[in-house]
Amino acid sequence: MSYWICQLTGWGIFTLLKIIAAIEVDGLPWLSTTFYILLIHAAGLGLTHALRGYMRRHGWSEVRTGKLVWRGLAASFILAVPLAAGTSLTPIEMLQAPGLPAMFPANLVPLLAFALNLVNWAFVFVIWLVIYFTAIGIRQHQAAALRQSELARALQQAELRLLKSQLNPHFLFNALNTVRSLIAEDPPKAQRAVTRLANTLRYTLGAGQHELVSFERELEMVGDFLELEKLRFEERLAVVREVAADTGTAQIPAMLLQTVVENAIKHGIAELPAGGTLRIHADLRDDILELQVENPRPLEAPRPTSAGTGLRNAEERLRLLFDSRASLELDLSQPERATTRIRIPQYS
Amino acid sequence: MRALIIDDEPPARRELRRLLADFPWVELVGECGNIVAAAQKIEELTPALLFLDIQMPGGSGFDLLTRLEHLPQVIFTTAHDEHAVRAFEVNALDYLLKPIDPARLAASLARVKKDPVAPARTADAPLQQLFLRDGSQCWFVPLHEVRLLSSEGNYVRLSWGARRPLLGRALATLEQRLDPQKFFRANRRQVINLEFIENVEMGINGRLHVQLRDGPEVEISRRQARLFRSQMSI
Numbered sequence: 384m385s386y387w388i389c390q391l392t393g394w395g396i397f398t399l400l401k402i403i404a405a406i407e408v409d410g411l412p413w414l415s416t417t418f419y420i421l422l423i424h425a426a427g428l429g430l431t432h433a434l435r436g437y438m439r440r441h442g443w444s445e446v447r448t449g450k451l452v453w454r455g456l457a458a459s460f461i462l463a464v465p466l467a468a469g470t471s472l473t474p475i476e477m478l479q480a481p482g483l484p485a486m487f488p489a490n491l492v493p494l495l496a497f498a499l500n501l502v503n504w505a506f507v508f509v510i511w512l513v514i515y516f517t518a519i520g521i522r523q524h525q526a527a528a529l530r531q532s533e534l535a536r537a538l539q540q541a542e543l544r545l546l547k548s549q550l551n552p553h554f555l556f557n558a559l560n561t562v563r564s565l566i567a568e569d570p571p572k573a574q575r576a577v578t579r580l581a582n583t584l585r586y587t588l589g590a591g592q593h594e595l596v597s598f599e600r601e602l603e604m605v606g607d608f609l610e611l612e613k614l615r616f617e618e619r620l621a622v623v624r625e626v627a628a629d630t631g632t633a634q635i636p637a638m639l640l641q642t643v644v645e646n647a648i649k650h651g652i653a654e655l656p657a658g659g660t661l662r663i664h665a666d667l668r669d670d671i672l673e674l675q676v677e678n679p680r681p682l683e684a685p686r687p688t689s690a691g692t693g694l695r696n697a698e699e700r701l702r703l704l705f706d707s708r709a710s711l712e713l714d715l716s717q718p719e720r721a722t723t724r725i726r727i728p729q730y731s
Numbered sequence: 732m733r734a735l736i737i738d739d740e741p742p743a744r745r746e747l748r749r750l751l752a753d754f755p756w757v758e759l760v761g762e763c764g765n766i767v768a769a770a771q772k773i774e775e776l777t778p779a780l781l782f783l784d785i786q787m788p789g790g791s792g793f794d795l796l797t798r799l800e801h802l803p804q805v806i807f808t809t810a811h812d813e814h815a816v817r818a819f820e821v822n823a824l825d826y827l828l829k830p831i832d833p834a835r836l837a838a839s840l841a842r843v844k845k846d847p848v849a850p851a852r853t854a855d856a857p858l859q860q861l862f863l864r865d866g867s868q869c870w871f872v873p874l875h876e877v878r879l880l881s882s883e884g885n886y887v888r889l890s891w892g893a894r895r896p897l898l899g900r901a902l903a904t905l906e907q908r909l910d911p912q913k914f915f916r917a918n919r920r921q922v923i924n925l926e927f928i929e930n931v932e933m934g935i936n937g938r939l940h941v942q943l944r945d946g947p948e949v950e951i952s953r954r955q956a957r958l959f960r961s962q963m964s965i
Contacts (some may be wrong), residue, residue, distance in 0.1 A: 452810070519827055536874035551812045552810075553786070553810050553811040553812075555811075556811050556829055556830070557740065557743070557811075557829065559809040560740075560742070560743055560746060560810060560829040560830040560831075561740070561742045561743070562830075564742040564743065564745050564746035564749075565742065565829040566768050567746075567749055583766065598853060614742060615742060615743075616739075616740065617741050617742075630951045639913075653739070653786070654788045655789075656739075656764065656767070656788045656789055656790050657962065678965045681788075681789070700824075705896075718879075
């Protein structure tokens with residue numbers, strides 16, 4: 384579509400200029416001049432259209448530039464032959480050999496006129512080809528850029544999917560084992576545990592649908608998760624929450640706090656024979672949700688390299704979602720204590 | 732059969748206790764929540780069977796086994812570490828997945844009951860098997876399959892089949908726990924399994940050269956050669 388617009392506009396303007404120049408500057412009779420110029424330029428348009436078809440069939444847009452220049456020049460001169468001949472044969476004298484000096488012998492004039500017309504037309508085709516390939520180049524470049532950005536987005540989404548934390552199967556099966564135990568010991572407690580486990584699972588399974596959830600929702604899930612962990616660890620796990628009321632509607636990547644809390648239990652409290660207290664602190668300050676999770680940890684922590692995977696994934700996920708505006712930091716500077724700090728920008 | 736439960740989660744211990752009520756021949760002598768306490772209890776109570784969780788505070792179930800002198804029989808109980816238990820390449824090892832299926836528990840206990848290699852009950856009886864950990868792999872090594880123990884600094888290198896696992900103990904302390912009827916100190920650095928001797932040749936200066944089946948030739952020092960002759964009556 385845009386090809387035909389360019390083609391018709393280009394040839395139209397060129398033809399108009401030629402007609403005006405012939406009539407106004409050279410003072411030629413307007414009817415016959417217009418007729419012949421229109422005829423020849425229509426042929427020119429037809430030839431360039433045919434050339435385009437030929438070039439597309441032979442994949443000229445894939446040919447490297449050096450080769451393309453020679454091919455373009457050759458094509459231009461070949462196409463110029465019929466047009467130069469046509470122009471030379473028109474009865475209107477001034478069109479035949481514009482500006483040809485009269486000092487040449489009369490029998491040479493037609494030949495010279497033809498040669499001049501040939502060069503003129505070849506030049507026109509070269510210009511046409513330059514415009515054509517510039518347009519093609521721009522279009523290819525745009526398509527490539529579009530593909531590139533689509534690719535980047537797809538990659539980012541795949542990365543996010545991968546980084547999104549899943550519920551740890553170890554937690555799941557231990558929770559089921561606890562429930563089995565409670566069924567014999569305390570059926571009402573077992574019933575509550577099953578409900579909590581269902582809530583936790585439902586949240587995890589649904590987490591794939593939304594990138595961001597309200598902090599209230601995430602905290603609710605973490606609450607269920609912690610209740611189940613308390614059933615397992617009994618008096619070894621205590622939880623303290625300091626959550627500012629205005630944080631409820633803040634947005635947070637689903638499962639982010641859960642990952643941090645699970646990490647704090649797995650590498651902190653679960654490693655201590657006497658257990659300890661987990662502190663969750665949440666605050667909204669200057670449109671930034673600030674979270675802090677604090678837990679005791681063993682003094683000598685020969686942490687295997689794989690241990691930090693959950694946190695590293697969470698960090699990478701924050702980077703993909705918020706660039707450098709969000710942060711996650713694990714502070715191990717104090718002995719026997721670990722603090723995870725998270726900052727998530729909020730835009731209301 | 733005296734058994735001990737080692738698991739850091741109280742509900743898991745109670746659950747197993749309830750399940751074991753159906754097997755009156757399994758006598759539960761105690762339970763522990765971490766491996767330090769467990770190591771003590773095992774020395775003290777010498778149970779014949781351990782129900783052992785893998786992930787625990789202060790060290791894993793594998794860590795516990797590497798610390799033990801006498802290895803009871805072991806049934807691992809785990810929620811999701813079967814891949815860790817499968818790291819046991821050679822010895823088929825028993826494990827139960829939590830929540831424990833009563834039928835699987837019955838099958839495991841039946842296997843334990845008829846296992847001919849009953850472990851020693853008393854503290855000074857010779858060692859029957861060793862627990863070894865080498866990188867990500869773990870083995871229960873029956874000592875009668877080990878043909879040679881070589882000292883490497885504070886460690887002992889075992890020649891066991893095609894494997895050469897390293898044990899985190901000194902040869903001198905390990906030697907005291909070996910069965911003197913089966914193992915013999917050949918020289919300062921090596922202890923050989925007498926059942927693997929293929930032939931013995933006289934060397935110079937009263938030394939002996941012993942060819943082990945599938946294994947290297949070991950030299951018996953002059954001093955030990957005299958002992959060897961009298962013990963073997965050659």
